[in-house]
Amino acid sequence: MEDKRKRALLIHTVGTEAQRIFYTLPDTGDSYAAALQALKTFFIPKLTEENKFPQRAQLVGKVVAVAAGAVGAVALAPVALGAIGFTSGGVAAGSFAAGMMSSAAAANGGGVAAGSLVAALQSAGAAGLSTSASAAVAAVGGTVGAGVTSAVGWLRSRFSDQK
Known part of the structure; x- marks a missing residue:
C-alpha cells in the first residue's frame, strides 16, 4: 500500500x-x-523516572493502608453491629435494628424471613462473623483502605503542584 x-x-x-x-x-x-x-x-504519556518506578515508601504505604483497612473493618464490624442494635442478647429495643426488624416483619406478614439482611445481621451480632463474612468484610475494608490511599496521593499531587 x-x-x-x-x-x-x-x-x-x-x-x-x-x-x-x-x-x-x-x-x-x-x-x-x-x-x-x-x-x-x-x-x-511521557514517562519520567518518578512515575516509572513507584517509590518504595509509596508501595509500603499502600500495603499498610490495605491491611489496616481489612483488619480494622473486621475488628470494628461487631462494634458497629452492636451500635445499631444487633447484640448478642437479640435486637435492642428502640434501636435502628429494631426498626429494620419491624419493617422486615411487616413486609413478610409478621415474621422475619430466614436468610434476609436482618436475619444475617442479627446472626452476626449474636454469634460473631462467620469466616466467609469476615473475608467479605476484610475485602471491603481493604478496598476502602486502598481507595483512601489513592485519594490522598491524588490530592497530594494536585496541591503540591500549585505553588
Missing part, C-alpha cells in the same frame, strides 16, 4: 475526535510515519 494511502487510512480510522486533534498538531508531515509519530507524541 502506498504511503499516502496508509496515512489517509490511519487518519480515517482514528475517529473524528482524534482527527480534530490531529489537524491541530504540528509536524504531522505528509508520510504515514510522520503522522503516526505525531499521534504517538500527543497520545502516549
Whole structure:
C-alpha cells in the first residue's frame, strides 16, 4: 500500500475526535510515519523516572493502608453491629435494628424471613462473623483502605503542584 494511502487510512480510522486533534498538531508531515509519530507524541504519556518506578515508601504505604483497612473493618464490624442494635442478647429495643426488624416483619406478614439482611445481621451480632463474612468484610475494608490511599496521593499531587 502506498504511503499516502496508509496515512489517509490511519487518519480515517482514528475517529473524528482524534482527527480534530490531529489537524491541530504540528509536524504531522505528509508520510504515514510522520503522522503516526505525531499521534504517538500527543497520545502516549511521557514517562519520567518518578512515575516509572513507584517509590518504595509509596508501595509500603499502600500495603499498610490495605491491611489496616481489612483488619480494622473486621475488628470494628461487631462494634458497629452492636451500635445499631444487633447484640448478642437479640435486637435492642428502640434501636435502628429494631426498626429494620419491624419493617422486615411487616413486609413478610409478621415474621422475619430466614436468610434476609436482618436475619444475617442479627446472626452476626449474636454469634460473631462467620469466616466467609469476615473475608467479605476484610475485602471491603481493604478496598476502602486502598481507595483512601489513592485519594490522598491524588490530592497530594494536585496541591503540591500549585505553588
